[in-house]
Amino acid sequence: MNTLENLISLLSRLPGVGKKSASRMAYSFLKGDEEYNLKLGQSIMELKQRIHKCHICGNFTENDICDICAATDRDITFLCVVEESQDVQMIESTGDFKGFYHVLHGVLSPLDGVGPTELGFDKLVDRIDHSSVKELILATNPTLEGDSTALYIRHILKDHDLVITRIASGLPVGGDMEYADKMSISRALKGRMKFSSDDE
Amino acid sequence: MGFSSVTLCSFRNLKEQTLDLSRKNIYLVGNNGQGKTNFLEMIYYLCYAASFRTKNEKILIKNDAEYLNISAKFHHSNDKISSSIKLYQDKHQKKIKLNGKLVRDRKDIISNFPCVVFCHNDLYFVNGSPEKKRIYLDQCISLNDSIFITYLRNYKKILKERNMLLKNKKIELLDVYTHQLIETGYPIQEKRRELIQFLNEKFDTIYSEISGISENLKIVYNSSWKKSGKSKILEDIWQKKIKEIQYGITLTGPHRDSFSIMMGSNDYLNFASTGQLRIISLILRILQSEYYQISTGRLPVLLVDDVLLELDSEKRERMMKFFPRYEQIFYTFLPDDMITSSENSITYRVNNGLLEKIE
Numbered sequence: 001m002n003t004l005e006n007l008i009s010l011l012s013r014l015p016g017v018g019k020k021s022a023s024r025m026a027y028s029f030l031k032g033d034e035e036y037n038l039k040l041g042q043s044i045m046e047l048k049q050r051i052h053k054c055h056i057c058g059n060f061t062e063n064d065i066c067d068i069c070a071a072t073d074r075d076i077t078f079l080c081v082v083e084e085s086q087d088v089q090m091i092e093s094t095g096d097f098k099g100f101y102h103v104l105h106g107v108l109s110p111l112d113g114v115g116p117t118e119l120g121f122d123k124l125v126d127r128i129d130h131s132s133v134k135e136l137i138l139a140t141n142p143t144l145e146g147d148s149t150a151l152y153i154r155h156i157l158k159d160h161d162l163v164i165t166r167i168a169s170g171l172p173v174g175g176d177m178e179y180a181d182k183m184s185i186s187r188a189l190k191g192r193m194k195f196s197s198d199d200e
Numbered sequence: 201m202g203f204s205s206v207t208l209c210s211f212r213n214l215k216e217q218t219l220d221l222s223r224k225n226i227y228l229v230g231n232n233g234q235g236k237t238n239f240l241e242m243i244y245y246l247c248y249a250a251s252f253r254t255k256n257e258k259i260l261i262k263n264d265a266e267y268l269n270i271s272a273k274f275h276h277s278n279d280k281i282s283s284s285i286k287l288y289q290d291k292h293q294k295k296i297k298l299n300g301k302l303v304r305d306r307k308d309i310i311s312n313f314p315c316v317v318f319c320h321n322d323l324y325f326v327n328g329s330p331e332k333k334r335i336y337l338d339q340c341i342s343l344n345d346s347i348f349i350t351y352l353r354n355y356k357k358i359l360k361e362r363n364m365l366l367k368n369k370k371i372e373l374l375d376v377y378t379h380q381l382i383e384t385g386y387p388i389q390e391k392r393r394e395l396i397q398f399l400n401e402k403f404d405t406i407y408s409e410i411s412g413i414s415e416n417l418k419i420v421y422n423s424s425w426k427k428s429g430k431s432k433i434l435e436d437i438w439q440k441k442i443k444e445i446q447y448g449i450t451l452t453g454p455h456r457d458s459f460s461i462m463m464g465s466n467d468y469l470n471f472a473s474t475g476q477l478r479i480i481s482l483i484l485r486i487l488q489s490e491y492y493q494i495s496t497g498r499l500p501v502l503l504v505d506d507v508l509l510e511l512d513s514e515k516r517e518r519m520m521k522f523f524p525r526y527e528q529i530f531y532t533f534l535p536d537d538m539i540t541s542s543e544n545s546i547t548y549r550v551n552n553g554l555l556e557k558i559e
Contacts, residue, residue: 108373110361116372144354144380148361152376182347 004030056127058103058120060085068092068101075099077134081124081153083107083141091139099137102127107145108152119149121156128160135163142169142187202501202528203243203313204282206272210265211245212238213553220557221272221528223546229533229558230550236532239550240317240503243530246272246285247315247501249296249306258291266290274313276527278498283312307349314343315501316489316524322481322507327469330422330458337392337459340488344495348391355384359450367448378437381453382430388454389423396421396459398494399487406483410518411476415463424456478510482519489524499527506532 004026012022029037053059054066061067068074068088078099082088088101104119116122128136138153140146154164170188171180180188207218213235228236237253241260244252251260261268267290275282286297296303303309324332341348362377364370396419408414425433437444437452444451461468461480472480489500502524508516533539541547541558548555 108376110364110370110373110377115370144357144384147383148358148376148380151379152373155375183350186347 053103053105057101058085058105058123059088059101073098076132078137079128079131079133079135080137080139081150082139083146083149087139099135100133104140104149107140107143107149109145116152116156121153124153125156128157128162133162135165137165137167139167142167201275201277201282203246204273204275206242206246206270208242209269210262211242211268211270212260212262214238214242214262215552215554217555219548219555220546223544224526224528225542225545226528226530227533227539227541227545227547228530228550228555229535229537229539229547231535234550235553235555236550237319237505238553239555240319240505240530240532242270243501243503244315244317246270246274246287247313248310249287249294252317252319252321257289257294261289261291276313276498285309285313307346310342310349311344311346311496313501314492314496314498315503316485316492317503317505318482318485318507319503319505320507322485323477325484326461326477326480330456333458334454336484336488337395340395340491341391343488343492343500345391348388351384351387351391355381355388355454358384359453359455362450363448366444366450369445369448371445374441378434381450382433382437385425385454386430386433389421389425389457392454392457393421395491398491399484402487402490403483406486406522407479410479410483410515410522412515412518415468417468418462420460420462422458422460424452424454475511475515478507479515479519482507483522486522486524489526493525499525502526502529504529504531506534509534 007026007029008019008022011017011025012019014022017025029040050062051060054061054064054069056065056069059066059068063070075098078097079102080091080097080099081102081104082091083104083106085103085105088103091097091101102124104124106114106119108114108116108119127133136153136157138150140149150166157164168191170184170191171177177185201222202224203221205218205221208214209216228239230236241251241253244250245260251257254260267288269286269288271284271286273282273284283299284297285299286295288295288297296306296309298309298312325336338348338352342352358377358380362374362381365373365377399419403419404415404417407417425436427433427436440451461472463471468480469477489502492498492500508519511519539547547558549558
């Protein structure tokens, strides 16, 4: 295998990248600016050296403790559990949540060998024991695995003095019922809420 | 209308050919082993991208061929335009194209051209293993309710994970997966019970009219969860925990359920003759077609494979009175059978995989 073929095969392992896209990328590197290639290579190399998991929440950061955990103006009574670091970014981009996070880096999947030990739930329990969290928001995805993970967390924390909530699931806002899948509509119906004004 | 034409290549023993199917009644006449059932299987395969005879779809490909290829045009009388479906299968993969677009999930074509097959093996729905009986129930519901397929898939996945936990004695996660087992299994049971309620509305009346005897039969769902209500079921499973860990397997749930045909408090299986069992299996198929028709407002395509031959002529005639309405019917006959052809029918002679129109 020559250098070009090797690069194509490596690129095509990336998520969402097929053989064709990988080959287009490789040729673009070959024809493109050398400085750009160098910067890109360097960034990839530095990624693992510089970025690691936050000691407190598990989110990716360049420091010992991530910016969110280090912030002093956030509400310590709320803790939100998510599957991946990307989920933190997504929730942060809404600007609606001012509490703290806990990133699991996965979900329960016994068949794939992912159990409670792999996801480090003891760390989560320990964190709750040593903080003033009053509400724990379980924001794992509304999939079978995400639901199982949320159920397990509820189970291990059942004796704690804590409100445990689950993020709502159902229809996407601005979405069209026509294009929603039946399972989402069914879940949206089951999870319907009383429609009243705030001052009632 | 139904299927108007089909072009097939390398499906079982059938010869490469394009066939006109543009009539409501399609009759296939031929001796045994000529390809009549293979043809019905091919139509079934077009409807569901699966076979009613085998789970190993590779054997559908003709012996010396690398792949099979079928395409067909279908026009449902409720729809304004016709649809086209193409199926390709080789030793590694299957591709389905509906109106030129690739279909990723088989579930997405099931409701487009639904068919109900009447075949010899239907007898297993009556006297076969619980698994066969569950297949009947689940098939009836899946035809018009694609959420049910998701329920089944989710349940299967949770069951597999729960069994793995039990086998490897990973008890700490058992609570969660028991909860999920009930959450995913409960709607399956609810749907099956609804179906059985529907079946019971007509089952006994049709049976007494066809068989000529009144037995007061009732279909009863046998749930392996003996309690009703999620919390009671949870308690019940909890009590079996030690046994489950010992066996390393999930002992109760929709995957262990079944149904029985009851005469009073006795299982009718212990009293019925082979002919009577055959009548019951036919009624189950008739009611499956009606259930589909009532819940979707559409008529199914029927595939009838030799099953009426086992009945005497009087019962056969009575059976025909209850035959469900259909979009199109495919019927197999032996060469000696009397066929009344009409302008509404096309008759094909099936000989060594080749179909020839008989004018």
